[in-house]
Amino acid sequence: MENETLNAQDILKVEGLRKRFPIRRGFFQRAAGWVHAVENVSFSIERGKTLGLVGESGCGKTTVARMILKLLPSDAGRIMFNGVDLCGISDAEMKPLRKQIQIIFQDPYGSLNPRMSVGEVIGEGLRMAGVRGRNAAAARTEALLARVGMSARAIERYPHEFSGGQRQRVGIARALSVEPSLIICDEPVSALDVSIQAQIINLLKDLQDQLGLSYLFISHDLNVVGYLCHRVAVMYRGQIMEHAPTEELFEHPLHPYTHLLLSAVPDPEDPKSPGTAEVVSELPETPRDVLEGCRFRLKCLESEERCRRYDEQLVRVGEDHWVRCWKSVPAEPPARRDVQ
Amino acid sequence: MTENPAILLSVQNLKVYFHGEDEIARAVDGMDFEVRERETVCLVGESGCGKTVSALAIMGLIPCPPAEVSGGRIIFGGNNLLGLDETELERIRGRRIGMVFQEPLTSLNPVLTIGEQIAEPLRVHTSMPASDVAQFSTQLLQDVGIDRPQERLRDYPHQLSGGQRQRVMIAMALACAPELIIADEPTTALDVTVQAQILRLLSALQRSRALSVLYITHDLGVVSQIADRVYVMYAGIIVEHGTVAHIFKNPRHPYTRALLAALPSRKKRGRRLYSIPGSVPHPAHKPPGCPFHPRCSMAVAACREQHPGLCEFAHGHTARCPVAAGVWS
Secondary structure: OOOOOOOOOEEEEEEEEEEEEEEEEOOOOEEEEEEEEEEEEEEEEEOOOEEEEEOOOOOOHHHHHHHHOOOOOOOEEEEEEOOEEHHHOOHHHHHHHHOOEEEEOOOOOOOOOOOOOHHHHHHHHHHHOOOOOHHHHHHHHHHHHHHOOOOHHHHHOOHHHOOHHHHHHHHHHHHHOOOOOEEEEEOOOOOOOHHHHHHHHHHHHHHHHHHOOEEEEEEOOHHHHHHHOOEEEEEEOOEEEEEEEHHHHHHOOOOHHHHHHHHHOOOOOOOOOOOOOOOOOOOOOOOOOOOOOOOOOOOOOOOOHHHHHOOOOOEEEEOOEEEOOHHHOOOOOOOOOOOO | OOOOOOEEEEEEEEEEEEEOOOOEEEEEEEEEEEEEOOOEEEEEOOOOOOHHHHHHHHHOOOOOOOEEEEEEEEEEOOEEHHHOOHHHHHOOEOOOEEEEOOOHHHHOOOOOOHHHHHHHHHHHHOOOOHHHHHHHHHHHHHHOOOOOHHHHOOOOHHHOOHHHHHHHHHHHHHOOOOOEEEEEOOOOOOOHHHHHHHHHHHHHHHHHOOOEEEEEEOOHHHHHHHOOEEEEEEOOEEEEEEEHHHHHHOOOOHHHHHHHHHOOOHHHOOOOOOOOOOOOOOOOOOOOOOOOHHHOOOOOHHHHHOOOOOEEEEOOEEEOOOOOOOOOO
């Protein structure tokens, strides 16, 4: 991948991000191998836009999120946030930046302190944001709750008194309390019922329009991603297999894994058309540390000898469309091809 | 379908109440549905609507107390299951009705091998000689699409992937050749690609073994792919019933319509999702009249006072909404 000049439009640019976890065995807990949780992941998020990161459980989506938040150190790569490389700075330097990157979790119950009232949860964020004085904090809390569609009466109440959807609203209000510019949404609607899910999705969209927020939207639900995201990156076993603008990815998927994912999504608007998702077979947990070549090849119907030997690179195939599969690269174009 | 197959399971006016200290939660509150031979019926609804409770009631697995089946009948193969004693129920449960649960890891015993667990229903319900059990189990695992079944019999649940565990659960449910399988959210914990495989497996088995399947889910996408007929539940009652085409192409109950309008999809990009105001009522504090009226955009005065009756919109398509039928206005 050629080095592009830093685009001022981008709020976040991740380049070559890598994380490996040791597999420890034996009495001395020596590293017997490495799980390549995130391997050479690159993407960028435009200001005010949403990037969807999709993939099955365990593909490394959340590990990427944790590295961006610096909750987990990265092994290699750069995380450029507003032009600052988060990987190279100290915790003290990170502190003011933390306010600008917030996260919303899947399970709002598990991520809210049960002993803190909603007012206290949000008040904590407000103190960090430099809001001083009880009256100012109360007014700000009320305004935040109104922004997420809750009444001021919620201030005195505790997380267990709310339904899942309302708790998620509290989680969003807490994230907003420090006035972030980027919010990482880690499966924020997966645990919610359809009717509540629509409320939260609409809320996230409204907040983006009103506050110019950028989202990294992590999800396994392609229907939600297709609705909400401007771009989509498809991850498989720690690598990005394909990324493109949403329309392009859904209309012209290239990577066999993207095809598989899209064909597995049930479409209620097209009843009784059972998914055509085909894979070689459902494999047990294959060792994650020994795979050479394409990581998807064991499940890929089109895999050939070359797939076993080479670890493919992400290649640009369209104006803004990248894919990690030599078979998916259209026959003619890019300049990568040697002319005889 | 030219002629309707016989009714295998018929649930009539089922009521399941949970008795709390000072209140009664009416989890299932007068529910009617039926499953015919060789068909897949979906029970769909949001969490807390009573779908799992009704399935547990069919299996006689409702914890009593605090719960109590307060009324109704569950007719399976000519018998009212609610009138049977535990021994008689044992002969049906696990043998003529198999069950697949949502979370295979918690429903499988972690300290027994797959082989031991598949053998259990065979030991309890059949007189199959021990020497045949291993071969029969291998065949079952093969039927549900597990690679190298003989080796898997010696594995423990944690050694299998989520999809494989669910396949094992299905194999166990099939062990005694049941007539009906009740599957409660069997794919909810799985990735979409694995979900697609399990759904295809279930429909293939349903055809090859002439099974009836009662499939319980909250996922309308899944429903649209596998169901023959659909029952939509809300707050303990069935609000709409019809074929997949009725429910997805021509929904009549405001709740069904709202649910479909609330589903996100790429085709709805740029449009605002319909969001149902408010939330599902607590089963102990249901509003009078139609339980959906506080959230309904079509509600009229009668909805707040009277319990809505079933209205027929087409042959085999009913909804509990006299407003949509033009009776109330």
